[in-house]
Structure formats: C-alpha cells, structure tokens
Amino acid sequence: xxxxxxxxxxxxxxxxxxxxxxxxxxxxxxxxxxxxxxxxxxxxxxxxxxxxxxxxxxxxxxxxxxxxxxxxxxxxxxxxxxxxxxxxxxxxxxxxxxxxxxxxxxxxxxxxxxxxxxxxxxxxxxxxxxxxxxxxxxxxxxxxxxxxxxxxxxxxxxxxxxxxxxxx
Amino acid sequence: xxxxxxxxxxxxxxxxxxxxxxxxxxxxxxxxxxxxxxxxxxxxxxxxxxxxxxxxxxxxxxxxxxxxxxxxxxxxxxxxxxxxxxxxxxxxxxxxxxxxxxxxxxxxxxxxxxxxxxxxxxxxxxxxxxxxxxxxxxxxxxxxxxxxxxxxxxxxxxxxxxxxxxxxxxxxxxxxxxxxxxxxxxxxxxxxxxxxxxxxxxxxxxxxxxxxxxxxxxxxxxxxxxxxxxxxxxxxxxxxxxxxxxxxxxxxxxxxxxxxxxxxxxxxxxxxxxxxxxxxxxxxxxxxxxxxxxxxxxxxxxxxxxxxxxxxxxxxxxxxxxxxxxxxxxxxxxxxxxxxxxxxxxxxxxxxxxxxxxxxxxxxxxxxxxxxxxxxxxxxxxxxxxxxxxxxxxxxxxxxxxxxxxxxxxxxxxxxxxxxxxxxxxxxxxxxxxxxxxxxxxxxxxxxxxxxxxxxxxxxxxxxxxxxxxxxxxxxxxxxxxxxxxxxxxxxxxxxxxxxxxxxxxxxxxxxxxxxxxxxxxxxxxxxxxxxxxxxxxxxxxxxxxxxxxxxxxxxxxxxxxxxxxxxxxxxxxxxxxxxxxxxxxxxxxxxxxxxxxxxxxxxxxxxxxxxxxxxxxxxxxxxxxxxxxxxxxxxxxxxxxxxxxxxxxxxxxxxxxxxxxxxxxxxxxxxxxxxxxxxxxxxxxxxxxxxxxxxxxxxxxxxxxxxxxxxxxxxxxxxxxxxxxxxxxxxxxxxxxxxxxxxxxxxxxxxxxxxxx
Numbered sequence: 051x052x053x054x055x056x057x058x059x060x061x062x063x064x065x066x067x068x069x070x071x072x073x074x075x076x077x078x079x080x081x082x083x084x085x086x087x088x089x090x091x092x093x094x095x096x097x098x099x100x101x102x103x104x105x106x107x108x109x110x111x112x113x114x115x116x117x118x119x120x121x122x123x124x125x126x127x128x129x130x131x132x133x134x135x136x137x138x139x140x141x142x143x144x145x146x147x148x149x150x151x152x153x154x155x156x157x158x159x160x161x162x163x164x165x166x167x168x169x170x171x172x173x174x175x176x177x178x179x180x181x182x183x184x185x186x187x188x189x190x191x192x193x194x195x196x197x198x199x200x201x202x203x204x205x206x207x208x209x210x211x212x213x214x215x216x217x218x
Numbered sequence: 219x220x221x222x223x224x225x226x227x228x229x230x231x232x233x234x235x236x237x238x239x240x241x242x243x244x245x246x247x248x249x250x251x252x253x254x255x256x257x258x259x260x261x262x263x264x265x266x267x268x269x270x271x272x273x274x275x276x277x278x279x280x281x282x283x284x285x286x287x288x289x290x291x292x293x294x295x296x297x298x299x300x301x302x303x304x305x306x307x308x309x310x311x312x313x314x315x316x317x318x319x320x321x322x323x324x325x326x327x328x329x330x331x332x333x334x335x336x337x338x339x340x341x342x343x344x345x346x347x348x349x350x351x352x353x354x355x356x357x358x359x360x361x362x363x364x365x366x367x368x369x370x371x372x373x374x375x376x377x378x379x380x381x382x383x384x385x386x387x388x389x390x391x392x393x394x395x396x397x398x399x400x401x402x403x404x405x406x407x408x409x410x411x412x413x414x415x416x417x418x419x420x421x422x423x424x425x426x427x428x429x430x431x432x433x434x435x436x437x438x439x440x441x442x443x444x445x446x447x448x449x450x451x452x453x454x455x456x457x458x459x460x461x462x463x464x465x466x467x468x469x470x471x472x473x474x475x476x477x478x479x480x481x482x483x484x485x486x487x488x489x490x491x492x493x494x495x496x497x498x499x500x501x502x503x504x505x506x507x508x509x510x511x512x513x514x515x516x517x518x519x520x521x522x523x524x525x526x527x528x529x530x531x532x533x534x535x536x537x538x539x540x541x542x543x544x545x546x547x548x549x550x551x552x553x554x555x556x557x558x559x560x561x562x563x564x565x566x567x568x569x570x571x572x573x574x575x576x577x578x579x580x581x582x583x584x585x586x587x588x589x590x591x592x593x594x595x596x597x598x599x600x601x602x603x604x605x606x607x608x609x610x611x612x613x614x615x616x617x618x619x620x621x622x623x624x625x626x627x628x629x630x631x632x633x634x635x636x637x638x639x640x641x642x643x644x645x646x647x648x649x650x651x652x653x654x655x656x657x658x659x660x661x662x663x664x665x666x667x668x669x670x671x672x673x674x675x676x677x678x679x680x681x682x683x684x685x686x687x688x689x690x691x692x693x694x695x696x697x698x699x700x701x702x703x704x705x706x707x708x709x710x711x712x713x714x715x716x717x718x719x720x721x722x723x724x725x726x727x728x729x730x731x732x733x734x735x736x737x738x739x740x741x742x743x744x745x746x747x748x749x750x751x752x753x754x755x756x757x758x759x760x761x762x763x764x765x766x767x768x769x770x771x772x773x774x775x776x777x778x779x780x781x782x783x784x785x786x787x788x789x790x791x792x793x794x795x796x797x798x799x800x801x802x803x804x805x806x807x808x809x810x811x812x813x814x815x816x817x818x819x820x821x822x823x824x825x826x827x828x829x830x831x832x833x834x835x836x837x838x839x840x841x842x843x844x845x846x847x848x849x850x851x852x853x854x855x856x857x858x859x860x861x862x863x864x865x866x867x868x869x870x871x872x873x874x875x876x877x878x879x880x881x882x883x884x885x886x887x888x889x890x891x892x893x894x895x896x897x898x899x900x901x902x903x904x905x906x907x908x909x910x911x912x913x914x915x916x917x918x919x920x921x922x923x924x925x926x927x928x929x930x931x932x933x934x935x936x937x938x939x940x941x942x943x944x945x946x947x948x949x950x951x952x953x954x955x956x957x958x959x960x961x962x963x964x965x966x967x968x969x970x971x972x973x974x975x976x
Contacts, residue, residue, distance in 0.1 A: 093954050095846065095954060095955040095956065095957065096846060097934070097941065097944065097957060098891070098892035098893055098894070098941070098943075098944075098957075099892070099893070099941055100941070106955075107934055107947055107955045107957075108955065109953055109954060109955050111600070111601070112600030112601055112603050112604040112949060113600060113932070114932045114933070114934055114946075114949070114955055116934065
C-alpha cells in the first residue's frame with residue numbers, strides 16, 4: 051500500500067483514498083478516513099448570528115451537529131438544493147485538539163477513489179485572489195481536476211469567521 | 219543545667235500549655251481534640267528524647283502515651299477516666315519540668331497511674347531513644363514490635379454504606395496513585411501528575427477522617443504533605459520518594475482490602491492492623507530534610523514487609539478479641555460473631571492465613587457497582603431519547619391513527635409503557651442520593667461551631683433525595699460555604715442568644731426535597747437574620763450601588779451575591795477565604811439552578827437553592843419566533859402574558875419598556891435579536907415572557923407559546939459554542955432541533971446598548 055511507504059512530507063503524504071463530491075461545476079475530495087456517514091438533506095434548525103454558510107444544526111440520531119454549506123463557504127454561484135444534495139458527516143479536529151462531528155452540504159457525492167502521489171500537485175498560487183490555506187493539493191483523475199480539502203482547516207476558518215460575526 | 223537544656227524546657231512548657239488548653243474542650247464520648255493532644259504528647263516525647271531528663275518524666279510521658287493508645291485501640295472517642303487522668307497528668311508534668319529546670323528531684327509519680335512498664339513498647343520504634351529504663355525495655359520484649367500502631371475497628375453497623383462508598387472511591391484513587399507514579403518515574407516534575415496524586419491522598423484523608431479511620435487518615439495526611447512539598451518544588455522526587463509513595467499506596471491498598479473483606483462479612487468487627495508508623499516516620503524524615511533517612515529506609519521496607527506479614531501473631535491472639543476491643547464493639551459483635559461462626563472453619567485456621575486470605579479474597583465490591591464510562595452512558599441516554607421520539611412518531615403517524623384495531627392499540631400502549639420505563643431507568647443511572655454530601659456538612663458545622671464557641675445543631679432531612687451525580691459533586695463547595703456562613707454569620711453566640719430569649723443551642727436545618735420538577739436544597743438558620751441597614755451601608759461604601767439607588771427588599775438581600783461584597787468586619791480563617799457568595803451563586807447558576815434568600819430579622823435566614831433534577835434535562839417553555847422554535851428554561855421564567863398596548867412605552871422611539879405591574883422592564887424582541895422574520899411585530903399581538911437573572915428582569919417578545927416540555931439538553935458542538943445567547947439545543951418531539959436560550963447571557967447582552975439593534 052502506498053500509504054505505508056511514502057515519505058511523510060509533501061504531496062506524497064497526501065496520497066490515499068478520497069471521497070469525491072461535486073460543488074457546482076467543480077469537483078472536490080476529502081480524506082475518506084474522516085468521513086463518518088453520508089445522509090440525505092434533512093430539516094436544519096437555523097442558529098442565529100452565525101456566518102451565512104453555517105446553516106444551523108441537525109439531529110443525528112440524538113446528537114446535535116452543526117451543518118455548513120460548502121457552496122456558500124466557497125462563494126459558489128448556485129446554491130439550489132436538488133435531489134442529489136446531501137450532507138457529508140465528518141469527524142473534524144478542532145484547534146484545541148478535540149474532535150467533533152460536523153455536516154457539510156454538497157451538491158452530489160461521487161465516489162471513493164485512490165489517488166497516488168504522482169497524481170497530486172501542490173495548490174497553485176492564486177495570489178490574493180483566493181485564500182488557499184485549506185487546500186491540500188490538486189488531484190488529476192481521469193482527465194478532471196479535483197481539489198483536495200484539508201477539512202480541519204476549513205472548519206478553523208469557520209471558527210475564526212464566527213468570532214468576527216459575534217463581535218461585529 | 220547547661221544551655222542545651224533550656225530550649226526543650228521552653229518547648230515543653232509551651233506544649234503543656236497548649237495541651238491544657240485543648241483539654242478544656244475535651245468531652246467524654248467525642249473525639250474532638252484527640253489528635254492535637256496526641257500530637258502534643260508526641261512532641262513532648264520527641265523533645266525529651268536524648269535529654270538527661272529525670273526518669274520520672276520519661277515514665278510519665280510513656281504513661282500518657284499508653285492512655286492515648288488505649289483510646290486509639292478501642293474507640294476514637296474520649297472516655298471520662300482518660301480525661302481525668304490527663305487532667306491530672308498535665309499539672310504534674312508542669313511541676314516536674316519546673317523541678318527539672320531547677321535541678322530539684324522530680325516529684326514522685328501518683329500511684330494511681332500504675333506501673334509504667336507496659337507502656338515501654340514505644341522504645342522499640344524509637345531506636346535513637348536515650349530513655350533507658352531497663353525495667354521498661356525488659357518488659358517490652360514479648361510485646362509486639364508495632365505496639366504503637368493504630369488499630370482500626372470498623373463501625374459496620376452504622377457506617378456500612380459509607381464504608382462501601384469509601385472503598386469504591388478508593389479503588390479509583392489507588393489506581394490514580396499507581397498510574398501517577400509510573401508517570402513520575404519518567405518525568406518527576408510533571409505538575410498534573412503530582413496534583414493528581416496529591417488529590418488522591420487528599421481525598422483518602424478526607425474520606426477516612428470522616429469515617430474515623432484514624433490510622434488511614436494519619437498516613438494519608440503525611441503522604442499528602444509529602445506530595446504537597448513536591449508540588450511546591452520544596453522537594454525533588456527521586457527514586458526513594460517514589461518508593462515511599464508506592465509503599466504508601468500499597469499500605470492504603472492493604473487497608474482497603476481489609477475493610478472490603480470485613481464488608482464482605484468475614485471477620486466482621488476485627489481490628490485492622492496495618493503498620494503505618496514506620497512509613498509515617500520515613501515520610502516525616504524526608505520532609506524534615508533528612509536526606510539519609512529515605513535511602514537507608516529502603517531496606518527497611520523489606521524488613522517492614524516481613525513484620526507486617528507477621529503481625530498476624532497479634533491477630534492470632536486477636537482472633538480471641540482482647541477485652542478492650544470487646545467493650546467497644548457492643549451489639550454489632552453478636553451479629554458479626556454469628557457470621558464468623560457460620561463461616562467454614564478452614565477459612566480462619568490461624569491468623570497467618572487470615573492475612574493471606576485478605577489479599578486473595580476478591581475485593582468485596584461485588585455488591586452491585588459497575589463503573590461505566592460517562593461517554594457510554596450519555597450515548598445510551600441519547601439513544602433512549604431517540605427511541606422515545608421514534609415511538610411517538612409511530613403512535614402519532616396519521617396512517618396508524620386511522621387503523622381501528624384494539625390489538626394494535628394494546629401493543630402501542632405496551633410499547634409506550636416500555637419506552638417510558640426505559641427512559642426513566644436510563645435517567646436514573648446518573649442519579650445519586652445527596653446523603654454523603656449532607657453528612658459531610660455535619661463535620662463542617664461541628665468543627666466550626668467548636669472553633670467559634672457556639673452551640674449549633676445541624677438537622678438534616680431528605681438525605682435520600684437523588685440528584686445528578688455531577689450536580690452533587692458541584693454542590694459540595696457552595697454548600698460548605700453556605701454552612702460556614704450560617705454558623706459564622708447566622709447563629710449568634712450562646713450569650714447573645716440567651717439575651718434574645720432563644721435557646722442557647724442554635725439550629726441549622728439542611729433539607730432537600732422535590733418541588734415542581736426541581737430539587738430544592740434549603741439551608742435555614744435561626745440566627746439574627748440579615749442586617750439590611752448594614753448591607754446597604756456596605757454596598758454604598760464599596761460603590762456597588764449608588765447612594766441614591768432605591769432598592770427593594772429582595773434586591774438588598776441579593777447584594778450579598780455581589781462580587782467583592784463581604785460584611786464580615788474582619789477576615790477570619792472562616793470568612794474571607796476568597797470564596798464569596800458571588801462564587802456560590804455562579805457555581806449554582808452553572809448548574810442551571812438559582813439561589814433565593816429569605817430573611818426575617820431576629821428569626822433567621824433561609825437560603826433556598828433550586829436545582830434541576832439532572833444536568834441533562836431541563837424543564838423548558840417552547841416558544842415560536844418566526845418559523846423557529848426556541849426553548850426558555852422554565853426556572854428563569856417568571857410569568858408570561860399578552861400585553862395591553864398602553865403598558866408599553868418607548869424612549870427615543872427605540873428603547874421599549876413594558877410596565878409589569880408597576881415595574882418597568884426592558885423589552886427585547888427576540889425576532890430582532892435572532893434576525894428572524896416574525897409573524898407579529900406588534901407586542902400587543904404577541905406574547906411577553908418575563909425572564910429573570912439574579913435581580914434583573916427582561917421582557918422577551920415572542921410570537922406564540924407552544925407548550926412546556928422536559929427536554930434533554932445537548933451541546934451544539936465545538937464549532938458553534940461561541941454564541942453566548944444559546945445554552946444548547948434539544949431534540950423536540952418531531953425529531954427536529956430546538957435551540958435553548960441562555961437567559962443569563964441574554965439579559966447581560968441586552969443590557970449593552972447596540973446589540974439589540976444589531
């Protein structure tokens with residue numbers, strides 16, 4: 051297995067299994083080990099005074115978990131829900147090294163694929179146009195490019211923005 | 219005599235004076251003062267050691283030690299004869315020391331004290347002793363090597379439950395100690411580990427002190443001091459000290475094993491004798507900075523292990539209980555005796571095997587306790603909650619409702635019964651009675667009353683009331699503080715009480731009971747009540763209120779909860795420990811409870827604490843704002859009504875106020891605050907809910923009242939907890955999430971201008 055032999059740095063370390071999903075016309079991937087389950091879009095209770103992409107909370111078999119809409123988070127144009135829209139429940143690590151469950155709304159879940167180190171390129175430098183901190187790398191799979199996300203950092207960004215929202 | 223003599227004489231005289239002081243307070247049948255007296259006598263013993271003191275002095279000290287040892291061996295309360303003897307002993311010692319100082323021959327020993335020979339056992343444990351009394355040491359030869367060890371006799375009859383709890387807790391602490399030691403071996407300075415071991419010993423001390431397990435308490439106390447020194451970097455942990463801690467843990471474990479054997483019904487009422495004296499002396503040596511003491515002590519541990527295995531010699535003799543032990547046991551003995559007789563004889567063929575048996579018998583906690591990870595427990599409670607929701611969804615399903623089947627109805631009713639029973643059981647898993655916390659208060663009150671020369675009786679009721687375990691634990695500190703207050707500030711001195719025509723014996727009631735879905739804990743003293751003028755004066759002086767403020771009676775009483783407020787004229791060791799009533803209130807609010815004061819001048823003060831049954835469930839009022847449902851904890855809701863238009867007035871056309879029966883209270887439109895499109899914008903069409911936090915009230919405007927329900931409160935998850943206005947979420951009957959409002963935060967937030975408009 052490539053996971054055991056690769057050096058623990060750079061793009062090589064990022065090789066492994068990813069769950070890919072679509073957001074608008076783009077494709078993204080998250081490490082499959084962090085995915086807990088995928089559920090259909092359900093009734094979300096909005097939480098006041100949260101950033102716009104935090105849609106609220108849901109009841110996941112008795113546990114209350116927050117849900118963020120990645121389409122809003124990444125400022126994508128189309129945020130209409132369809133039959134394929136679903137929530138990926140992920141285990142995310144918070145900065146204080148605790149971990150929690152969080153739901154992410156995506157347009158459609160694709161598949162689980164194995165991405166080798168050779169297929170991963172570092173995130174391009176967009177300059178100031180785009181904050182690419184939470185991008186692990188770009189994977190070239192079957193002619194398409196998928197953006198690999200560091201989900202923990204996406205969530206850190208949620209927290210930081212949240213503080214601004216409360217203070218504002 | 220040369221100079222070297224002067225210091226001990228001074229010290230001796232000092233100790234004797236203190237001892238005389240303690241003796242004044244000693245009463246037959248109580249153990250107050252026993253430990254200090256024991257300590258003073260030990261110090262006198264130490265001071266005399268190596269001094270060319272007259273032989274009579276040494277004999278007298280030995281005699282006193284013997285009296286005390288007799289007390290420790292039998293019960294741990296004073297009896298009248300010992301008090302009389304000590305009362306006689308003290309002046310004799312004083313005069314003897316005086317004679318010694320003036321180089322006169324010592325007065326002869328009173329004949330009633332009997333021969334001093336039997337007390338000579340101490341010699342053996344004090345190898346350095348210069349007291350040479352040939353008669354004494356020869357008499358000691360057949361005596362036990364650990365003659366001065368304290369024996370434990372359990373009061374199985376009355377303390378059984380407490381002992382069981384003590385044992386259960388102890389297992390955990392012992393584990394902590396062992397785990398901690400492993401960490402310390404790697405990293406001797408690890409502050410967390412030092413603290414956790416310290417706490418473990420500290421809890422041992424507290425628990426054993428409460429149960430009168432003096433030998434355990436003494437040992438735990440020394441070990442605690444050892445860890446405390448390490449914590450404060452006065453002591454560097456080396457391998458010798460780690461050995462010492464481990465030995466301490468092992469000794470405590472031995473005690474625990476013995477106690478659990480007795481709780482299991484074997485050897486009930488037997489003395490428990492585990493040698494602790496050597497260990498205590500080693501710890502003391504380390505603490506006094508005697509570096510050699512710990513290392514040569516090491517082989518001593520091995521040596522000690524042998525005597526401890528041999529102490530059964532003592533026990534063998536003790537199997538036929540000594541006369542002193544017999545007196546003390548009273549009625550418990552007959553039952554215990556029967557148990558011993560019923561046990562198969564091979565179990566106790568000799569003392570030695572009993573000892574072996576003690577460690578090989580599995581710990582006697584099979585009496586029905588399982589330690590469960592709280593995470594698992596919470597998961598179970600979550601799932602049960604979901605089951606209840608699923609059940610009601612099935613029962614209320616429109617298709618099912620249309621089915622006219624008696625069989626189905628019966629089955630559904632059965633399902634409902636089982637689920638609600640299951641829910642009740644799941645909730646009860648977290649509940650424990652407040653008994654042990656209440657009983658600790660007896661001690662607090664007794665010690666404090668003695669210290670302040672007041673006569674106070676604590677009357678407990680409702681100790682079996684059950685509360686969430688977390689609440690019971692968190693309740694302990696505020697309760698201790700409030701009990702202290704009740705005795706310190708509440709109950710007057712006997713003289714003052716007499717002058718006011720009250721009985722000299724003050725009464726403090728501590729009650730727990732259910733009231734409307736809450737648990738109420740009440741502390742009532744029959745003292746003089748709160749002095750409102752003094753409260754006001756003090757608050758003005760400290761700038762907590764303005765001189766012009768006009769406060770209601772309730773607000774005046776609430777002043778004592780203000781931070782930095784203390785009416786105690788002087789900071790004693792009782793008041794002014796940095797834990798004020800503000801902390802008490804904050805702790806109770808953290809538990810989602812509230813405190814109320816009720817005071818009648820001249821007749822006393824009542825503190826009433828309202829607490830939720832469990833931390834997991836709150837009684838909530840469900841309201842709708844816009845399309846969303848919110849839950850307001852019923853405990854903070856004072857009333858709700860539909861206002862008449864004329865009761866609402868505005869300032870600058872923005873700040874709205876509601877006139878609630880003559881008192882103006884700010885209006886907070888929840889829909890504005892939560893940015894929800896509301897169904898109604900006219901307050902006269904909506905509902906006003908008056909909430910209170912402390913003495914402050916706010917009127918929350920909502921669209922509708924939907925009902926009242928008990929909900930299981932849940933955290934909104936780490937990623938969302940920054941919104942102070944929300945206390946959490948709850949899964950409502952239809953499976954959706956409702957948000958629970960944090961009223962305290964709402965009141966504070968809406969007090970800061972700007973946020974309401976945001």
